[in-house]
Amino acid sequence: MKRALATFALSAVISAALIVSAFVSIASAELTGAFARFAFCPYKTAGVDRCAHSVTSGGEVVLGSKTVPIVNPVTLQGGYSEPAEEGEEIGFSKFFGATNGETLSKTPQPVPGGLLGLVPPESSPSLVKAAVKLAAENGLTGVNSTLELARPASEIRISESHLAEGQGVALILPLMAHLENPTLGNSCYVGSSSSPIIWELRTDATEPPPPNESISGNAGLINFFEGGRIVEVEGAELVDNAWAAPGAHGCGGILSTLMDPVINATAGLPAAAGHNTAILDTAISEAKAFSVNKNDEEHP
Secondary structure: OHHHHHHHHHHHHHHHHHHHHHHHHHHOOOOOHHHHHHOOOOOOOOOOOEEEEEEEEEEEEEEOOEEEEOOOOEEEEEEEOOOEOOOOOEOOEEEEEOOOOOOEOOOOEEOOOHHHOOOOOOOOOHHHHHHHHHHHOOOOOOOEEEEEEOOOHHHOEEOHHHHHHOOOEEEEEEEEEEEEEOOOEOOOEEOOOOOOEEEEEEOOEOOOOOOOOOOEOEOOEEEEEOOOOEEEEEEEEEEEOOOOEOOEEOOOHHHHHHHHHHHHHHHOOOEOOOOOEEEEEEEEEEEEHHHHHHHHHHOO
């Protein structure tokens, strides 16, 4: 009896060790090579057909009367489904958020002129520009603008065919801009879940209402990695200058009823369609979820 119990106990210990070993192996699995960029793609999730990873490293956003250059790289990552074959969203794929919760990285961009809006003319001497920047864009007067998703990642839409062909809307993003400054508090936003900024980004010519005029993006150059299993579009320029922006809200905390009108007057908000612009210089990578999963399984 004692021997049987001992044998059973030993078997249980070995089984537990095998389970732990398998769990550790799964937990430590790593993507290698160019596949590493898809580390947070939900490639094991049902419905995910492809993984996407894009980095916007340049361009600008014109929000009302404010122009904010993109100087800090912004990452959009996740997965997406097969495109819809019928209905209003025909040709568009549903997006799946990143597994680490950072589908769109919250990357602050400094607002030129800061809270005071002091931006010297381009013809100003370099010393004058530096002095004004130092005074207006630091401490209590400096302002950062951070784009965040206004709605769940599942409401992002992507059209791989429109991006590849360089025609039509390629990416739809529901956004809000978080204005960050010690005076503004932590809840100063332009846009919200109920009233988001909607970008319909494309690489071909836009058709905005006046006073904006048509602008065109760039489909970029296609590169292949990992034996053609990863496609990267380098030098793509996604644009949209036909979107509207609501007014700011929640600025100054309990003083928002006083601060919101000031911020809106300073930034020219709300701004109707035709008064705002998004230009994104972006590198976009995609791969089949099957290929990403295979790379995962080959490198436990």
